[in-house]
Amino acid sequence: SRVVNTWKVEKLIENGTDVTSWFSGYYQNYRIEMKKDGTYIESYIGSSSADIGSWDFDSKKENILMTPYGSSSAGKSEIIKLKSNEMWLRETDGSDITETHYVSE
Numbered sequence: 317s318r319v320v321n322t323w324k325v326e327k328l329i330e331n332g333t334d335v336t337s338w339f340s341g342y343y344q345n346y347r348i349e350m351k352k353d354g355t356y357i358e359s360y361i362g363s364s365s366a367d368i369g370s371w372d373f374d375s376k377k378e379n380i381l382m383t384p385y386g387s388s389s390a391g392k393s394e395i396i397k398l399k400s401n402e403m404w405l406r407e408t409d410g411s412d413i414t415e416t417h418y419v420s421e
Contacts, residue, residue, distance in 0.1 A: 318398050319371070319380065322349045323418035330414050347421070356382060380405065 324347055328339045339346070344361040350371060351357075359366040369384040374392070381390040393405035393416075401420040406413060 317352075318400050319350045319403065320352045321400075321403075322347055322421045323403060324421055325416060326419045327417040328414070329416075331412060348418070 325336065325339060325343075327334065328336045346360040347358070349357045354370050354372055355368065356371045357366045357368050367384055369382055369387070371380055371382045373379065374381055378395060380393045380395060382393070383390040391407070393407050396404040396406055396415070398404075403418040404415065405418070406415045408414075
């Protein structure tokens with residue numbers, strides 16, 4: 317239930333470099349709403365439509381799996397920290413590592 321919330325990015329780190337200001341400028345007012353029914357909505361100013369899909373935990377509850385509607389493959393985010401008002405996730409794509417620190421709205 318700690319995942320269920322509306323989250324905004326507090327800090328974004330790509331391969332050890334803080335890129336929060338770039339992200340915040342490009343994705344203005346970015347939000348991801350994780351709903352209790354296992355769905356999510358990602359939105360930001362300037363986007364013509366929100367990204368919608370489903371989310372769940374993996375079997376060990378160490379990762380969040382997010383599957384956009386219309387896709388058969390889920391993105392996997394490792395849970396680093398999860399509190400009622402704070403969520404840190406890490407995504408690995410080959411040698412690229414992105415760490416996103418979210419805070420609740």
